[in-house]
Amino acid sequence: MTEAVRILVPCGAIGAGFPESQVERGLALGADVIAVDGGSTDSGPYYLGAAQPKLSAAAVARDLRILLRAAARADIPLIVGSCGTSGTDAGVDWVAGIARQLMADDGLSLPMARIYSGQSVADIKEHLNAGRVHPLPPLGDLRAETVEDCTHIVGMMGHEPIVEALAAGARVVLAGRATDTALAAAVPLMRGLPAGPTWHAAKVAECGDQCTTAPRAGGVFVTVDDTGFTIEPLDPDTACTPTSVAAHMLYETADPFEMREPAGTLDVREAAYTALDDRRVRVEGSRFHLAEQHTVKLEGARPTGFETMSFTAIRDPHILGRLDSWAGFFRTMLVKRVTQTLGLGDDEYAFDLRLYGYDAVLGDLEPGDTPPREVGVMLLVNAPDQATATAIAKTANPLMLHLPTPDMRYLPSFAFASSPPEVERGRAYEFVLHHVVDSVTPTAMFRTELEGMPL
CATH class of the missing domain: 3.30.70 (Alpha-Beta Plaits)
Known part of the structure; x- marks a missing residue:
């Protein structure tokens, strides 16, 4: 039996704010990892096109300071994805600069990995010429001229580059564009827990307490084990219910029963949602179907x-x-x-x-x-x-x-x-890009830089 992994998700996006007391509660519950998203395409193409963050440095620094201190005190990793809103290389560097200053101010020394997801025009054109690029509906075949028009292109990573960074010794992982779910899924998958419960748990937890009965600024705590997962809010006055948890599969998915990740497809048709008490929900029966071809989704703005x-x-x-x-x-x-x-x-x-x-x-x-x-x-x-x-x-x-x-x-x-x-x-x-690339390997399109590693 594989040991369960406990995931603290403090909010839906770093910089959006959360009560520090909720992080303390998550640590008291025995969190093994802190995972938090840093952006998405929700706010439109400007942030990718201009490589600018949506939220202020002050807001990101406030949340990041709390999480860095918590990770250091509990000796657990902190994972932040889609840094700088759109996950550009500049966004990763921006968050990394904030993290360095905060750690210097607080006397912390946490090994950090920066995972870059920016894609060059030349590389995308090479994939295009090799027949590895495929459109997602409603777009058609990608033209080289469209690629050349983009100011920034990112690839959406799955869990694999994050796992690789953690295996190298990183305690703080700052990732470029990533699937929202990859952040919470990385440690459970790294430790050998089954993919079905892991990806479903990560999907439900991705937006913090949006899967609860009172979504405000706050987070959730998820425990993934061999047969399923259990989720509860970090706010003691809020509840998860079978309905609120199951409903999150309706959020940002084309199909309420399936969700595609780079490595395959989450399938929740057989999932059963059970209230353990008035605050916690247990989910079992989720499955994950590995794809024959690993793919990386492209996002680009012109x-x-x-x-x-x-x-x-x-x-x-x-x-x-x-x-x-x-x-x-x-x-x-x-x-x-x-x-x-x-x-x-x-x-x-x-x-x-x-x-x-x-x-x-x-x-x-x-x-x-x-x-x-x-x-x-x-x-x-x-x-x-x-x-x-x-x-x-x-x-x-x-x-x-x-x-x-x-x-x-x-x-x-x-x-x-x-x-x-x-x-x-x-x-x-x-x-202008809504296409996928057939991956040569799950990490080939991403670049990782390590700093602060012990000799």
């Missing part, structure tokens, strides 16, 4: 131009009862005014008009037809350079302040949110 945003609000009841008509009139008038004042054709720029409080989120799926009491109007302009984008937004300024519907006999006034209303957002990006 620039689309520069954006300027403007925001106003409408309270006029006449317009609110005719928003579709007003929005169509706005679009016609803006195109006309941009041609008149700037001499630009409508193929030289793009703009998006979003009516918040009406249909900005769901679009045509928005239910009901009752006129809203107020609507926020966001204009996003995209152009090849910032000056042009701002000039177009400024051209729209009078329309966003006073544009009536064609049947109105008075000039309405709208409410700008700021003065000036035009906000230059800089370079914009889009995701």
Whole structure:
């Protein structure tokens, strides 16, 4: 029988915050490893395209200091994945710099591994030419020109590079882009526990206490053993239930019963969820099917131009009862005014008009037809350079302040949110890679640097 592994997951993303008391509780429960995610694609392509973090250095440092101290005191490894939000090499270096300073301040000396997931254009083109790159729906075959357009490309690692770093002696592992589950799965798999319970436990725990009845800033504690896993919240006033645990397979998965990892597929069709008491849930029956071919998913972002945003609000009841008509009139008038004042054709720029409080989120799926009491109007302009984008937004300024519907006999006034209303957002990006590479080995596409190792 393999000894159980106890995993402390303090929150869904480092820098999001958690009570220090919950980490202390996890240590008291006998944690063998601390695993925490550092990012994802949830917040859009900017963070990958620009290689910039979403959260502040202060927020990441606050959480990281607590976890480094805890790992040192308990003599257990700390694993952080998708460093710097998108997992770029710059993101790994950014978190590593924070970690070095914190350890120096606290007199800690923990061997650290940096695992880089950045991919070069030349390497991806080599994989492409060798026929090792395959599209995921809904994209088609990858073109070399698309790869060349990307400012940054990362590969999404599984548990294997993390296990390799731990085996080399690392006590702090800072990984580039990784599957959210790989972080919690690494130590149980390294110690020989079965893949089915391990991957399922890691999936449920990936977002901290999102799998509980009261998801707030906090984490969970998972124990993986030979036949299944047990999960409980670190907050003593919160509970896991069979429903809350099972429901997490609905989160960010195309299939509620299966989830693909680089090494294979988690299958929870036969999983049974049992309440052990009013806070803990036991899960058994999860399986993992090894794939014939290990794969690494690619993520890449390319620039689309520069954006300027403007925001106003409408309270006029006449317009609110005719928003579709007003929005169509706005679009016609803006195109006309941009041609008149700037001499630009409508193929030289793009703009998006979003009516918040009406249909900005769901679009045509928005239910009901009752006129809203107020609507926020966001204009996003995209152009090849910032000056042009701002000039177009400024051209729209009078329309966003006073544009009536064609049947109105008075000039309405709208409410700008700021003065000036035009906000230059800089370079914009889009995701363009949703493909996998057939791995030569599970670690071949990743590079590990070790520091602070004993001689």
